[in-house]
Each structure stands twice: as structure tokens, then as C-alpha cells.
Amino acid sequence: MADSSLPSARTVPGAGAVDARSSTLVGVLIGIAIMAAVDEIVFHQLLAWHHFYDRSTPSVALLSDGLLHAAEVIILVGGFFWFADLRRRRALSTRLAWGGFLLGAGGFQVFDGVVDHKVLRLHQIRYGVHLLPYDVVWIASGAVLLLAGAGLLWWARSRRSGDGRR
């Protein structure tokens, strides 16, 4: 993580240089966590399409599910504190952070759709319906976000290298 050996902007001359790597990474982390939270709140709680627990869930999948679930909360909180820290040090590139956000959100959506739903079979999107259209929409929307994020990052990086700073 951006470590605390970096003193704050107020004390150090020359602080304020944009930290491209951290900006991107913090966007990715927040994107993952927000998408996971949306999944949890909308599909588990509001729509109740997903089940709390599937009879068929094997115990290894239960363990990985628990780890992922716990990691999401930590990533969300840690990501926002890191974001605030970058802003405070004026080291944040907003474009890169947005690109990272879309990349992370789309990446999580695709991962959730492919690995959690199809490979591990933790739970399905919805029960008692024909699943194929749901899976296609789920994974395709994730892929669109993923590509948009990658494109935005590529554009922001080429602009940065074009005019030197930002």
C-alpha cells in the first residue's frame, strides 16, 4: 500500500506529483468493492434472486465465499481511505482512478459470473427460470465495463505521456 514513509503534502516540497500506479490501483479496488456491494445489496437483499445458501454448495466454496465476502468489506474501506490519502497528497489522477474503477467493477462482474456462478456453482443468478439469458447479460455487461475501463486507462495514459504532466 502507499506507505506511511511518504510524508504529507504540507511538509514536503515537490509533493503533488501524480502517482499513476496508485491512482489506477485505488480505482480498481473501489470498483471491485462497489460492484460486490451492489451484488450483495441488490441481488441478495432487494430482489432476493440469489440465495443466502445453496444446499449444493460444497464446503470449499463456502470457505472461498466467506473469504471473498470478508475481503470485500476491507477493500471497500481501505480503498476509500487510500483514495482520501492520495487526494490529500494531491497525488490522485481522477481519470486513471475512473478507468481503474470501471476495470475493477467489470472485472469483478465477469469473475462473479464465470467463476462463482458457473465454475464453483456457489449460487445462481435466479432460481426457477431459464438461466442462459441471465448469464449472458450478467457476463456481457461485465465485459462491457471491463473494456470501457481498459479503454479509459489507455486513453488517460497516452494523454499523460503526450503532454508530460497529467
Next chain:
Amino acid sequence: MTVAVPPAFAHGGHVADGPSWFPLLPVVLLAVGYLLAAARDPRGWDHRRTAAWLVGCALLAVALGPLGQLPDDPRGHMAQHLLLGMLAPLGLVLGAPVTLLLRVAPPPVRRVVGRLLRARALHLLAHPVTAALLSTGGLALVLLTPLYAAAERHTALHHALHLHYVAAGYLFAWSLAGPDPAPRRPGLAVRVGALLGAAAGHAVLAKYLYAHAETLPPGLTDRDPAAFQSAAQLMYYGGDLAELLLAVALFATWYNRPNRLRPPRSTRSPRPTRSHRSTRSHRSTRLIKKFASPGNDSLTQTS
């Protein structure tokens, strides 16, 4: 809030828990003692710390008072566990009672506390991993063994378990994010890892209990699987809330890290993590020494 307590032994040998408000006494003592100490602090005690401590005490009181008076119900027990073991300890830890003690106690007491804080056994006990094992592991022991059934029958064991919840939860919250001096506290990565492990263990345990509500916890005579399933869901989402709050407290200590209070170093050290850790433990010992001498400025940076 008085609840009609079922007649004693209605639940086949269940403890005769008449209107026992006795467990509330220590909570009242904790709150009053803290308030007296805060009022005596010559440098003025931060009101936010007092508020955090009182919230912690209030949560303890809710768990031991109204919830303790309810008839036997897994959901009530689970709510008690969440309050006693996870939410109340965070409030108590944020109240920084050891710092307050070091400020108002006479020098001999301060020396004892300082020596205690430097003791190797305490560093081992208050390591985030040990604390996580004690708190989440202890809960697993209760739910997966006949301990739960035994605690329903024996009042003393019941109270001992509650005490364990509070103590282990306090230890865990302190080891992660406590503003009190904690020499040799491990770095951010270890603490985040311990929080991840404890929260994941808690979530897995909740779903495991949900899945095996017919047989878990073992040894019960009259069981209601549906009630245990909703207790497991309460445990799962309550655990999320506790994890969220702990994570906020933990990362807030990182965000408010003390570098800004020190004169800036001219060079960036080549190995940031190591130097960070050593300065941190150095700071902790310095803190203890500082507390031994009165008339110093406020040293609690975390909010």
C-alpha cells in the same frame, strides 16, 4: 423494559433466571469510574473518547439487561454475542481507558501499567492473530461443541462465556485499532490479515450454522432449527457490520498516522515497511515514557 420471565424450570431444567440485573453492576461501575477519571484529568479529556466509552457501556447494558431477560431464544443469544463480543468492545477500545488511567493514576500505578505493557506475554496475547483466534475461535468452540447446551444449563458458565466474549472482543479491537499505547503492535498488513481471517471465519461459521441448524449446536434437547437459521443470518450480517466498523477504525489509524507530528525526515528510507515498523514501536515506548512524566501534550492522535 420488563419481560414476563417464564417460570423457573419451564424449559426442562433451564436456569432459574429470575430478574437478575446483577450483571449490569460491573457495567455501571465501568461507566462511572471512567467518568470520574475523565473529570480528574488535568489536561482535559477528549469528549469523543468519553462518548465512545459510554456507547460501549450502553451496548453492554443492552446486551446484559433487556436481552438477558428474554426467554431462551437463539436469536437473542446471537444478538447478545454480537453486542458483547464485537460492537461494545470497539466503543470501549476507542475510549482509550489505559491512556486515561496513565494520565490520572499516581506514579506507582503508572509504572506498573508501563511494565505490564512492555511484558512479552502481553505482546503475544495482544497479537492480532492470537486475539482473532480467541474471539472467533472461541465462538466456533461454543457453537460447534456441547458448550452451548451446557451454558444454557449452568448460570456461571453462561456469565463466564459473556465475560470471554467481551474480553476477547476488546483484545481484538485493541490489537487492530486501539488508540491506547500498544508496544510491538504489528504492521498494517498483519492487522488487515487478522481482520480478514476473523471476519471470514465468522461468515463461514454463520453459513455453516445455517446449513446444519438441525444438528448444531450439539446437545440441545428442544431445538428450533428455523430460529437457529435466522440467528445464523443475524450473525452473518451483524458480523459484516462489526467488520466494517473495525476496518474503518483500523484504516483511520493508518490515515491519521503520526508522521505529521514528527519533523519531516529529509530522505526517504529505502525500505519503507521496516523503517515504519521500527519507528512505530519506538514511538510506543516513547509514549509510555512520556506518560510517566506529567505535563505533556495530548498524545492520542487517532480519532
